[in-house]
Amino acid sequence: MQASGERNALRRRLLQQRLQTAPSLRQQWDAVLMQQLLDWCHQQQPSSLAVYWPIQAEPDLRACYPQLVSMGISLALPWVVQADAPLQFLAWQPGDAMEADRYGIPLPAQRTHLLMPEVVLVPCVGFNADAYRLGYGGGFYDRTLAAFPSIRALGVAYRCAQADFLPGEHDIPMQWMLTEDQADACTGGHQS
Numbered sequence: 001m002q003a004s005g006e007r008n009a010l011r012r013r014l015l016q017q018r019l020q021t022a023p024s025l026r027q028q029w030d031a032v033l034m035q036q037l038l039d040w041c042h043q044q045q046p047s048s049l050a051v052y053w054p055i056q057a058e059p060d061l062r063a064c065y066p067q068l069v070s071m072g073i074s075l076a077l078p079w080v081v082q083a084d085a086p087l088q089f090l091a092w093q094p095g096d097a098m099e100a101d102r103y104g105i106p107l108p109a110q111r112t113h114l115l116m117p118e119v120v121l122v123p124c125v126g127f128n129a130d131a132y133r134l135g136y137g138g139g140f141y142d143r144t145l146a147a148f149p150s151i152r153a154l155g156v157a158y159r160c161a162q163a164d165f166l167p168g169e170h171d172i173p174m175q176w177m178l179t180e181d182q183a184d185a186c187t188g189g190h191q192s
């Protein structure tokens, strides 16, 4: 455990660094990450995958989402239904009508079709050598992974977001991490 002040300072520093990275460099990294994600899916063959609509200079992998659909993978997007509750996942396909959520993030306008994804792609503000992650501080993904232990977490981050920090009391490590320089299977996952 680490004082929450230190954790917040690290979160802010890493987010700032990501926002200041040149878009052209991020796009090069995103192209590599998309290939990693496609390779990972070919290998692991998940039947469903929660993806995300990027915010705050998160890796933008949207260009490969149609290819995931054509591989037969059902996609979903995360939905904050309530602030202190796990995320829900709305079935989604590229081209669906969208409407912004309370954070301004596009979500399917049709919010009736929920799905429980086999794998969740988790954008990380930071991550450490044991694949523990720092997010925006809402605890949404941690609450979700705790509530639905069958979900496997595939973290995504740029390598420069790796930092040394101790896990918080609720933190659940990512089972795999994708970075633009390598795809790691992590040993610290909460299920086999």
Ligand SMILES: Nc1nc2c(c(=O)[nH]1)N(C=O)[C@@H](CNc1ccc(C(=O)N[C@@H](CCC(=O)O)C(=O)O)cc1)CN2
Binding pocket: 052, 053, 054, 055, 058, 078, 079, 080, 087, 103, 105, 123, 135, 136, 138, 140, 141
């Ligand atoms: N792309 C993406 N979608 C996602 C998430 C995510 O991490 N990334 N979420 C994963 O949880 C959920 C949304 N959670 C979010 C939590 C905080 C902020 C955010 O920008 N917070 C501001 C402060 C906002 C405020 O206090 O009003 C900030 O951190 O500066 C955005 C989304 C669901 N969708």
Ligand SMILES: Nc1ncnc2c1ncn2[C@@H]1O[C@H](COP(=O)(O)OP(=O)(O)OP(=O)(O)O)[C@@H](O)[C@H]1O
Binding pocket: 133, 134, 135, 136, 137, 138, 139, 140, 141, 142, 143, 144, 146, 168, 170, 171
């Ligand atoms: N499983 C859980 N049950 C209850 N509260 C939780 C759980 N996971 C996280 N929280 C709470 O959520 C808050 C934020 O947690 P943390 O600092 O780990 O956020 P984060 O992982 O960076 O955010 P996010 O997952 O939304 O990107 C903390 O107050 C924490 O106590």
